[in-house]
Amino acid sequence: MAELRALVAVKRVIDYAVKIRVKPDRTGVVTDGVKHSMNPFCEIAVEEAVRLKEKKLVKEVIAVSCGPAQCQETIRTALAMGADRGIHVEVPAAEAERLGPLQVARVLAKLAEKEKVDLLLLGKQAIDDDCNQTGQMVAGFLDWPQGTFASQVTVEGGKLKVEREIDGGLETLHLKLPAVVTADLRLNEPRYATLPNIMKAKKKKMEVIKAGDLGVDLTSKISVVSVEDPPQRTAGVKVETTEDLVAKLREIGRI
Amino acid sequence: MASAIQQLGRRVASWRLRPSLPPLAGLASQRAHSLLPVDDAINGLSEEQKQLRQTVAKFLQEHLAPKAQEIDHSNEFKNLREFWKQLGNLGVLGITVPVQYGGSGLGYLEHVLVMEEISRVSAAVGLSYGAHSNLCINQLVRNGNEAQKEKYLAKLASGEYIGALAMSEPNAGSDVVSMKLKAEKKDHYILNGNKFWITNGPDADVLIVYAKTDPGAVPASRGITAFIVEKGTPGFSTSQKLDKLGMRGSNTCELIFEDCKVPAANILGHKSKGVYVLMSGLDLERLVLAGGPLGIMQAVLDHTIPYLHVREAFGQKIGHFQLMQGKMADMYTRLMACRQYVYNVAKACDDGHCTPKDCAGVILYAAECATQVALDGIQCFGEWPPLPRPRAALLGPVAASERGFFPTPHSVLKLGTAELHLEALSAPVTEEMKSEEKTTRGHQLLLHSATSLPGLPTWSRRY
Numbered sequence: 001m002a003e004l005r006a007l008v009a010v011k012r013v014i015d016y017a018v019k020i021r022v023k024p025d026r027t028g029v030v031t032d033g034v035k036h037s038m039n040p041f042c043e044i045a046v047e048e049a050v051r052l053k054e055k056k057l058v059k060e061v062i063a064v065s066c067g068p069a070q071c072q073e074t075i076r077t078a079l080a081m082g083a084d085r086g087i088h089v090e091v092p093a094a095e096a097e098r099l100g101p102l103q104v105a106r107v108l109a110k111l112a113e114k115e116k117v118d119l120l121l122l123g124k125q126a127i128d129d130d131c132n133q134t135g136q137m138v139a140g141f142l143d144w145p146q147g148t149f150a151s152q153v154t155v156e157g158g159k160l161k162v163e164r165e166i167d168g169g170l171e172t173l174h175l176k177l178p179a180v181v182t183a184d185l186r187l188n189e190p191r192y193a194t195l196p197n198i199m200k201a202k203k204k205k206m207e208v209i210k211a212g213d214l215g216v217d218l219t220s221k222i223s224v225v226s227v228e229d230p231p232q233r234t235a236g237v238k239v240e241t242t243e244d245l246v247a248k249l250r251e252i253g254r255i
Numbered sequence: 256m257a258s259a260i261q262q263l264g265r266r267v268a269s270w271r272l273r274p275s276l277p278p279l280a281g282l283a284s285q286r287a288h289s290l291l292p293v294d295d296a297i298n299g300l301s302e303e304q305k306q307l308r309q310t311v312a313k314f315l316q317e318h319l320a321p322k323a324q325e326i327d328h329s330n331e332f333k334n335l336r337e338f339w340k341q342l343g344n345l346g347v348l349g350i351t352v353p354v355q356y357g358g359s360g361l362g363y364l365e366h367v368l369v370m371e372e373i374s375r376v377s378a379a380v381g382l383s384y385g386a387h388s389n390l391c392i393n394q395l396v397r398n399g400n401e402a403q404k405e406k407y408l409a410k411l412a413s414g415e416y417i418g419a420l421a422m423s424e425p426n427a428g429s430d431v432v433s434m435k436l437k438a439e440k441k442d443h444y445i446l447n448g449n450k451f452w453i454t455n456g457p458d459a460d461v462l463i464v465y466a467k468t469d470p471g472a473v474p475a476s477r478g479i480t481a482f483i484v485e486k487g488t489p490g491f492s493t494s495q496k497l498d499k500l501g502m503r504g505s506n507t508c509e510l511i512f513e514d515c516k517v518p519a520a521n522i523l524g525h526k527s528k529g530v531y532v533l534m535s536g537l538d539l540e541r542l543v544l545a546g547g548p549l550g551i552m553q554a555v556l557d558h559t560i561p562y563l564h565v566r567e568a569f570g571q572k573i574g575h576f577q578l579m580q581g582k583m584a585d586m587y588t589r590l591m592a593c594r595q596y597v598y599n600v601a602k603a604c605d606d607g608h609c610t611p612k613d614c615a616g617v618i619l620y621a622a623e624c625a626t627q628v629a630l631d632g633i634q635c636f637g638e639w640p641p642l643p644r645p646r647a648a649l650l651g652p653v654a655a656s657e658r659g660f661f662p663t664p665h666s667v668l669k670l671g672t673a674e675l676h677l678e679a680l681s682a683p684v685t686e687e688m689k690s691e692e693k694t695t696r697g698h699q700l701l702l703h704s705a706t707s708l709p710g711l712p713t714w715s716r717r718y
Contacts, residue, residue: 016713035290073306185711193306194346195307195347
């Protein structure tokens with residue numbers, strides 16, 4: 001069991017606390033000079049991988065990210081949290097803007113095969129696009145079982161036991177390895193990269209490759225037409241009685 | 256009907272429930288979570304130093320920022336010890352402590368960065384941090400013998416012990432060499448006297464205390480010896496915490512020594528050579544504590560820049576008025592100039608080149624700039640300072656008199672000479688802030704609400 005190897009995919013996104021601004025030409029949001037950090041769900045995935053390693057269930061944790069040069073910062077954070085080595089799939093900035101779950105899933109599928117990993121961990125969704133697709137797509141490409149929205153992951157009798165948070169409650173799955181798991185909010189509380197670990201991470205290996213090296217085509221069939229601010233919230237209307245409320249709701253066609 | 260109610264019940268109970276929005280009046284003071292980016296490429300930091308800043312800032316936003324207002328208001332940091340251990344886990348308490356004694360084995364620049372980030376969230380906690388990690392710990396690192404380092408450093412670096420340093424007395428501040436705390440040699444040393452204004456005094460487990468072993472020495476400096484005193488030593492007590500105007504939450508008090516017995520093994524450095532420990536330590540203390548004003552200036556910017564692009568007067572955002580743009584430019588340039596000075600001196604010290612002149616220079620300049628930046632910041636907020644009411648009232652007269660400056664020749668001259676720089680600096684900032692202005696009230700309040708569901712991280716509010 002200690003021979004398991006894990007690949008964790010992390011995404012560099014605009015920091016959650018930043019005020020998002022739409023570009024004047026409405027082709028997207030402003031990313032220049034804006035604080036970025038690792039997607040919080042990805043942090044949870046990294047933390048889970050490191051914990052599995054600490055429990056001696058996983059031998060090696062590899063962190064991977066697709067995007068421009070700055071992604072290496074995100075991979076370094078993963079290394080500082082305890083990943084053993086990093087892979088940066090370099091994509092030039094302009095092309096990176098058009099990277100979607102499908103393209104990233106193709107890259108991850110090829111990498112998972114190349115590195116011969118037994119477990120692929122990802123965050124359930126990214127806080128910039130909220131797609132919630134990458135993990136599922138990779139599982140599809142690889143034909144691996146998937147445990148998404150995981151709130152608990154354990155190894156039981158050679159299989160992966162995953163407890164998932166779904167709308168109806170909690171669902172428990174047993175997955176044969178190799179498998180894909182996507183992390184949900186309550187899976188764990190990620191550790192902070194401590195100063196000694198930041199310094200140790202300096203010596204860990206970081207490999208840089210191109211999508212082409214993996215034989216993956218990054219073209220997308222989706223193009224963004226426009227990005228706009230949400231509409232200004234207008235003032236509400238106060239009513240005196242329930243009858244008024246019902247009448248008003250009928251008026252605007254809500255009921 | 257029953258199932259609809261069940262559904263409703265489940266929805267309401269679900270973890271997706273959004274926290275209730277705070278009243279409008281709290282808008283200015285709850286911006287704790289939105290920090291401005293810091294251009295560390297200009298600041299010349301290495302990859303690891305940039306990461307250090309980010310990890311510390313992130314940790315503090317989650318664990319200190321929500322408490323900062325309360326700490327200032329009540330002059331107390333509840334759960335101080337727990338927080339200290341968390342800092343210890345991050346490895347930031349013993350930055351200059353060699354790895355073999357449980358420290359991080361790094362330098363003064365890293366130390367300044369952490370000091371800056373903590374002060375950015377709470378200047379008071381920053382001061383306590385500096386007193387612990389530099390005034391106490393660093394002095395032990397530089398002057399302690401093997402036994403002392405083995406005994407104290409690991410627990411100080413892990414946060415299990417809190418440290419302090421005591422040199423000032425009620426009648427010896429600037430003229431610290433004229434201190435009166437006596438240390439008489441018998442089998443051990445007997446200390447008699449008091450110390451005053453001691454940061455971390457009420458909480459410290461380990462204190463470095465300077466005492467006169469030879470009150471009659473000529474010059475007086477030759478009679479000083481540094482001792483390590485442990486809390487709980489019979490004869491050593493502290494009197495009540497001081498209720499200060501500023502830096503509230505950084506516990507400060509008087510130390511009382513009444514026939515306090517300290518073993519000779521606890522002499523730090525050598526007998527009668529305490530003044531060297533004191534003076535050489537002062538240089539590095541000034542350097543590291545210069546990180547405090549840097550953090551304060553950054554905090555002022557973090558609060559005022561966004562506010563200036565939200566608040567309206569006379570039909571436009573006040574951040575578009577030229578004098579306000581001048582203020583923004585002044586605040587930003589003061590901060591950046593101070594940063595380069597402090598960081599460079601820190602780097603030089605790490606390379607072994609440490610000059611008293613520049614260590615004093617950095618704290619002098621940074622502190623002066625921080626005062627000016629803070630005053631500018633108060634002006635920007637007018638009646639909405641991110642301070643509790645009582646303190647705002649005190650500073651009110653200052654605020655009012657500045658406003659009177661408006662039409663004077665002084666302001667006009669300043670406007671003229673600064674014009675070119677105004678454009679260069681304020682234009683991008685205003686650009687950045689343009690869509691701030693379009694954001695809806697509700698969106699703002701939701702994002703800047705300081706509350707999140709208990710037990711869950713603040714970023715998860717949306718999910």
